[in-house]
Amino acid sequence: MPAISSVLVIGAGTAGTATAILLAERGVSVDLVEAKPDLAALGSGITLQGNALRVLRDLGVWEQVRAEGYPYDTLGLRAPDPAGSLLVELEDHRTGGPELPATMGMYRPALALILLERAVAAGAKVRFGVTPSGIEQDETGVDVAFADGSHGRYDLVVGADGVRSWTRRAIGIDVEPEPVGMGIWRVFTDRPASVTGTDLFYGGPSYIAGYCPTSEASLYAYIVEPDQDRSGLSPEEGLAVMRELAEAYHGPWDEIRGSLTDPSRVNYTHFESHVVAGPWNRGRVVVIGDAAHSCPPTLAQGAAQALEDAAVLAELLTGHDDLATVWPAFTERRLTRAQTVVEASLQLCAWLKAHERGDVPGLIARVADLVSDPA
Structure with a gap:
């Protein structure tokens, strides 16, 4: 018999819904709770590397993801000059195997909806607008109190509740994300026909300016700047700042900049990072996903690592009959791998902040080699 028969998953993001799908379809009773009232999210895109696509295929949603997203196999490096000159176009690594694209760009809320519907179809019971308020565990289970006054008892609780994880704090893991010293402007907008893959502009007045196609009609674009307090800006002022920063970049940016007209499509966040360096x-x-580890998006591995957490955890939970044997195996398979990705992402940030010409292609290749092997 599996080590568990009932599970509470806290958080309906990528890691949480993937965990719910994999456990529910293997006969585990799953409750999935999410603090937000619905799936509404900031309307930006997401970059899914091949190793993320491999897990999405195992989740049974690959065909829907392919239909909604934009697959591509190249990574361009461009100069911050008046022409936006293409310096090199690299064949991207197919980390999910030769039968999958190297990368898929996608509208983030579309992926969230696909995963949620799959979780419900698999048998998970989903409740929105629900937050836990207390956890007490003993040798045989976990009692959970919710803020709405309800209670539940489970064999296991999975905290997939993001970088500000309530679960992580509730179980006494004293690790919090640290600022990296960078902030990112993101916008979801129209895709020019010339944009068929990711291009990165290193240098200029900002650290990075890049874009990623998310469908035949859309893309998300981003500019990474030194971290600063942008909290006092109105949406209109935020749009103006992003347009001003984008003036330094050309090539496809000239077309993208012309489509930056909707303040509601622009958002700003800070780069942060942490790793729970030990059993999670x-x-x-x-805890899994961003609750256990977070990194700057410089390698676009955040969603992939969250999906790998879910896949490995579900495999071990349903493949072992003793929960005590799950944890050493989970730590062995996930900690070093996630930590290596975080450290590589931070190395890219360090090079950019120091204005050093680091071996970016070499670092990307080393991470790609690591994640090409299934977790």
């Missing part, structure tokens, strides 16, 4: 569980409660 305390007894029968475990």
